[in-house]
Amino acid sequence: MTSKLLPCLAAIAMLSIGATMAAPVNYTLPEETAAFKPGPNLDVVQNNCTACHSADYIKTQPQGEKFKKDFWQAEVTKMIKVYGAPIDQADVGKIVEYLSATY
Numbered sequence: 734m735t736s737k738l739l740p741c742l743a744a745i746a747m748l749s750i751g752a753t754m755a756a757p758v759n760y761t762l763p764e765e766t767a768a769f770k771p772g773p774n775l776d777v778v779q780n781n782c783t784a785c786h787s788a789d790y791i792k793t794q795p796q797g798e799k800f801k802k803d804f805w806q807a808e809v810t811k812m813i814k815v816y817g818a819p820i821d822q823a824d825v826g827k828i829v830e831y832l833s834a835t836y
């Protein structure tokens with residue numbers, strides 16, 4: 734019994750020593766390289782669409798006449814319904830307007 738318990742205790746002791754010796758790692762994040770283009774309601778978009786991913790996600794979407802209001806409406810709805818983005822219903826229209834006009 735003790736012969737099995739002892740190595741186990743030793744392992745726990747070593748783990749806790751490791752934990753106390755781990756120094757905090759400090760690092761500075763690189764400058765954000767992607768930015769939203771200027772456009773109507775840019776502030777609303779910056780407040781609602783920058784928490785989880787960069788603006789690159791918007792820029793890399795298909796562009797052209799077929800990908801305007803309906804496309805962005807669906808995209809914003811997906812962010813809210815599927816990914817849980819806490820976006821105020823009152824802001825959805827403004828965001829869709831910005832995205833359709835700018836991208």
Ligand code: HEC
Pocket residue numbers: 781782783784785786790791794808809811812816817818819820828832
């Ligand atoms: C709560 C977090 C969150 C917020 C806030 C958020 N997104 Fe997303 N978004 C995600 C996740 C998660 C993905 C999928 C990431 C992946 O597939 O790598 C994503 C992906 C995307 C994509 C890529 C295409 C797709 O459908 O996967 C676009 C475009 C996008 N988001 C636009 C937006 C816009 C516009 C807003 C603001 C209205 C927004 N996101 C806010 C979480 C969020």
